[in-house]
Amino acid sequence: MKDQAREWLCPARSVAVLTGAGISAESGIPTFRGAGGLWREYRAEDLATPQAFARDPKLVWEWYDWRRGVIAQAQPNAAHRALVQLERRAPEFTLITQNVDGLHDRAGSARVLKIHGDIWILRCSRCGREHQDCRASIPDLPPRCACGGIERPGVVWFGEALPPDVWSCAEHAASRADVFLVIGTSAVVYPAARLVDIAKVRGAKVIEINIAETAASAIADISLRGAAAEILPELLA
Numbered sequence: 477m478k479d480q481a482r483e484w485l486c487p488a489r490s491v492a493v494l495t496g497a498g499i500s501a502e503s504g505i506p507t508f509r510g511a512g513g514l515w516r517e518y519r520a521e522d523l524a525t526p527q528a529f530a531r532d533p534k535l536v537w538e539w540y541d542w543r544r545g546v547i548a549q550a551q552p553n554a555a556h557r558a559l560v561q562l563e564r565r566a567p568e569f570t571l572i573t574q575n576v577d578g579l580h581d582r583a584g585s586a587r588v589l590k591i592h593g594d595i596w597i598l599r600c601s602r603c604g605r606e607h608q609d610c611r612a613s614i615p616d617l618p619p620r621c622a623c624g625g626i627e628r629p630g631v632v633w634f635g636e637a638l639p640p641d642v643w644s645c646a647e648h649a650a651s652r653a654d655v656f657l658v659i660g661t662s663a664v665v666y667p668a669a670r671l672v673d674i675a676k677v678r679g680a681k682v683i684e685i686n687i688a689e690t691a692a693s694a695i696a697d698i699s700l701r702g703a704a705a706e707i708l709p710e711l712l713a
């Protein structure tokens with residue numbers, strides 16, 4: 477299976493990749509739906525919504541502040557680094573990530589389509605001003621903008637539209653891909669998961685890398701079972 481994946485990947489003119497929380501698992505960042513995915517007794521779907529933020533901005537910020545603290549301690553792993561290598565090899569390469577942790581950028585990926593936003597960006601709920609704030613811990617929660625408005629994390633919550641320009645680039649890349657890698661995602665969140673179908677329908681070879689079966693396994697041409705930080709470097713060796 478890995479040999480077949482290598483045979484498809486090496487000569488591929490256009491490669492697109494979709495990553496999820498699983499690629500950051502080996503950096504020590506809990507996934508959403510795995511064992512460590514809970515925070516206190518909440519699920520992501522409970523807190524990552526505009527309603528939860530409107531109801532209790534401080535609670536939602538405590539969750540994000542905790543995650544920012546965990547991510548600040550984390551380092552990119554061999555899987556992130558392997559994708560940097562792949563980006564330099566493939567004539568056409570697009571990395572699409574559902575992750576908001578910024579580890580692909582820190583690993584050296586040049587062009588990252590962050591379809592669910594960026595945890596290190598703050599956006600004012602009142603005036604819309606955005607700025608990067610990389611403090612591992614924000615002293616007073618919720619943070620306030622100079623205009624007095626409450627600032628929110630610059631991420632896409634459930635029920636919110638994905639950034640239209642970023643999303644159309646992701647769709648375009650999936651539709652052009654000769655090989656589409658799906659790495660570390662349960663493929664349950666939409667419209668992100670639809671990128672796999674788009675790639676498949678347009679003729680891409682779909683290669684999944686995951687420690688478990690997922691909603692994408694059925695349409696993948698190859699499903700490589702194992703940790704991304706082990707399998708990806710082997711594919712590029």
Ligand code: BV8
Nearest residue numbers: 496497498507508509574634635660661662665666703704
């Ligand atoms: C939208 C950013 C419409 C925030 C995230 C009912 C009601 C309301 C909405 C819906 C509904 N039904 C469907 C929807 C749509 C909804 C949705 O899909 N819900 C799901 C839960 C069913 N989607 C939305 O709401 C989207 N917006 O539809 O808008 C619209 C249109 C126009 C105008 C207005 C509105 C927005 C979705 C984005 C939500 N934001 N994140 C934040 O991070 O705080 S989603 C969140 O889930 C993260 O981005 C995460 O990446 C993503 C997906 O999860 P995964 O990455 O896959 O992580 P997970 O834990 O699930 O899986 C980890 C995988 O890794 C596992 O498979 C595991 O086996 C594997 N793994 C673990 N270790 C390893 C590994 N693999 C390899 N190696 C390892 N070592």
Ligand code: ZN
Nearest residue numbers: 600603621623
């Ligand atoms: Zn403001």
